Amino acid sequence: MLEPIYYDIGRICKEVYYKPECNKKNQNMTPKMIDDNILKDIKSPLLKIPFDCPEDIANYLMKINKEEVYGTIKVDDKEIKYYIVNFGKYIDNIDNKDIVNLNDLEPNLIVIADGRRLIKRKELLLIPKLREKISPNTAIYFPTALPWEIPLLVYLGVDYFDYSSASYYASLGYYFTKNRMICIKNKSFEELLQHNISILDEVVEEVKYCIKEGCLRNLVEETAISDPYLFGNYRRYNPDLRNIPLSKGKKIIVTINETTIPEVKKYIKQMKNYEAFTNTVVLLPCSSKKPYSHSKSHQYFINTINSVNFPVEEVILTSPYGVVPRALEGVVNYDIPVTGKWSSEEIEFINKHLKEYLSNAKDKFGELNIIAHLPEHYLEILDENEYKKYGSCIVTSKDGNPTSVESLENLKKTLKELKLKGEKEDNINISKTKKMQFIHNYKQLAKFQFNKDFIPEDVIIKGRHRKFFIKQNNKLVQICSLNEENGLLVLTYDGGNLLGKTKWVEVDFKVKKGSLFAPGFKDCDENISVNDEIVIIYDDKVVGVGRALMSGLEMKKAKHGSLANIRHVNYD
Numbered sequence: 153m154l155e156p157i158y159y160d161i162g163r164i165c166k167e168v169y170y171k172p173e174c175n176k177k178n179q180n181m182t183p184k185m186i187d188d189n190i191l192k193d194i195k196s197p198l199l200k201i202p203f204d205c206p207e208d209i210a211n212y213l214m215k216i217n218k219e220e221v222y223g224t225i226k227v228d229d230k231e232i233k234y235y236i237v238n239f240g241k242y243i244d245n246i247d248n249k250d251i252v253n254l255n256d257l258e259p260n261l262i263v264i265a266d267g268r269r270l271i272k273r274k275e276l277l278l279i280p281k282l283r284e285k286i287s288p289n290t291a292i293y294f295p296t297a298l299p300w301e302i303p304l305l306v307y308l309g310v311d312y313f314d315y316s317s318a319s320y321y322a323s324l325g326y327y328f329t330k331n332r333m334i335c336i337k338n339k340s341f342e343e344l345l346q347h348n349i350s351i352l353d354e355v356v357e358e359v360k361y362c363i364k365e366g367c368l369r370n371l372v373e374e375t376a377i378s379d380p381y382l383f384g385n386y387r388r389y390n391p392d393l394r395n396i397p398l399s400k401g402k403k404i405i406v407t408i409n410e411t412t413i414p415e416v417k418k419y420i421k422q423m424k425n426y427e428a429f430t431n432t433v434v435l436l437p438c439s440s441k442k443p444y445s446h447s448k449s450h451q452y453f454i455n456t457i458n459s460v461n462f463p464v465e466e467v468i469l470t471s472p473y474g475v476v477p478r479a480l481e482g483v484v485n486y487d488i489p490v491t492g493k494w495s496s497e498e499i500e501f502i503n504k505h506l507k508e509y510l511s512n513a514k515d516k517f518g519e520l521n522i523i524a525h526l527p528e529h530y531l532e533i534l535d536e537n538e539y540k541k542y543g544s545c546i547v548t549s550k551d552g553n554p555t556s557v558e559s560l561e562n563l564k565k566t567l568k569e570l571k572l573k574g575e576k577e578d579n580i581n582i583s584k585t586k587k588m589q590f591i592h593n594y595k596q597l598a599k600f601q602f603n604k605d606f607i608p609e610d611v612i613i614k615g616r617h618r619k620f621f622i623k624q625n626n627k628l629v630q631i632c633s634l635n636e637e638n639g640l641l642v643l644t645y646d647g648g649n650l651l652g653k654t655k656w657v658e659v660d661f662k663v664k665k666g667s668l669f670a671p672g673f674k675d676c677d678e679n680i681s682v683n684d685e686i687v688i689i690y691d692d693k694v695v696g697v698g699r700a701l702m703s704g705l706e707m708k709k710a711k712h713g714s715l716a717n718i719r720h721v722n723y724d
Contacts, residue, residue: 303359655687665718
């Protein structure tokens with residue numbers, strides 16, 4: 153029924169059940185208002201389950217209803233199988249095969265029958281539970297939604313809505329806005345109805361726009377924040393992180409729940425793969441400009457550090473990401489309100505992940521040299537005595553201004569002293585060159601992106617727009633390049649060969665460059681996220697590389713539609 157084409161936790165899908173010659177109105181993308189041709193033929197179940205009835209009665213009624221909650225309707229020449237979900241508050245019955253077996257039924261459309269009761273309760277999380285179980289080609293329909301509920305419902309996994317709330321509340325004299333309804337006495341029912349319909353349409357269009365732009369979460373926060381029930385369910389929901397890219401390539405806006413948003417959770421999960429290059433760590437503040445190294449302040453820091461010719465780990469402390477090594481700065485692009493004051497959650501988050509980073513570095517190198525080149529309001533949140541257990545701690549910023557001439561000179565002097573000390577002690581870190589660190593940083597980016605370092609030590613990196621080569625048979629062969637928009641690596645066929653069976657998709661025929669559709673799919677790595685670089689496997693060999701259009705879990709459940717774009721293919 154649907155073919156997903158965009159994901160941002162919620163999704164945009166293409167409808168495929170109409171005849172090609174149907175007018176363009178029916179070729180719209182979901183989320184959308186459900187077509188009347190579908191709505192009018194869906195039959196109500198024999199018995200409605202009262203929301204708060206005892207569980208044994210609910211289970212008894214559900215068993216009676218078992219054969220009554222699904223059916224078939226026709227749209228043009230195609231049969232659409234529907235299933236009506238009515239569990240009362242016992243949403244765990246979705247796993248009870250005596251009551252429902254969605255895998256056997258394979259419905260095209262699931263109707264949420266008790267939506268008005270669910271919307272104010274934690275049981276609304278039935279929707280993502282359903283979405284996890286069903287094919288991505290199956291649609292979820294939530295009747296009677298109000299405008300400000302639609303963004304969250306799409307975020308949870310809903311595809312279809314209807315206009316019933318528009319007519320019901322118009323009959324009571326209510327006028328919809330995006331965030332609330334207003335009682336108006338001087339307008340007719342017809343005027344209110346048409347206005348309410350237009351508001352629902354506008355909200356759905358805005359949702360689609362936000363999914364394409366990668367900012368659906370922001371819209372959900374805007375509309376849910378004024379409703380404690382909606383916001384409670386937003387806070388409860390732990391979305392599948394595979395349904396957002398590792399790096400969006402667009403600036404994300406962070407205003408609330410800074411450290412718990414999906415983009416940050418995904419970054420923190422992958423950041424655990426990072427390995428420091430040296431035992432000297434310079435802690436730096438963030439900047440409003442991204443990447444940080446493009447900002448004026450970070451140019452001062454970088455030039456000062458480079459002037460000493462002493463390898464250090466540059467680590468940026470920031471909310472919402474906590475700790476960002478210089479090697480990974482290209483994958484974080486965000487904007488956040490700056491007040492000069494930290495929340496308790498931000499303080500706890502930054503300290504937690506800085507300690508994890510320093511602990512891992514200490515495990516590798518032993519004692520660390522920690523240099524805090526930070527403004528005063530950063531230093532206030534760090535307990536110097538706490539960090540001394542990882543090594544020596546030195547504050548190089550003067551008067552809380554790390555960009556002042558005096559502070560930069562102090563940083564330079566401190567690095568020179570550490571360099572001299574290392575040379576006297578024959579410290580192995582001193583022999584490491586900037587070139588080695590340059591390569592190391594991209595190897596860490598590969599680990600961050602693929603959970604595997606596939607870049608050889610003897611890689612050759614060329615150009616301002618980074619391209620990576622290895623030597624094969626006295627020829628340079630490109631293995632990947634850097635996408636400057638999202639800060640991630642883009643594979644070539646030879647890069648896929650080096651990577652091997654990682655982020656893999658197996659096919660059952662000799663694929664060509666272009667779209668990979670569900671009928672040719674055999675198996676895949678479930679950990680693939682939308683927009684991930686993937687390796688194509690055929691007959692146990694790497695035959696190509698491409699980009700995932702959906703998560704690995706969704707690929708495994710898809711019955712039709714495009715799963716990936718294949719970019720390079722080689723059967724030699």
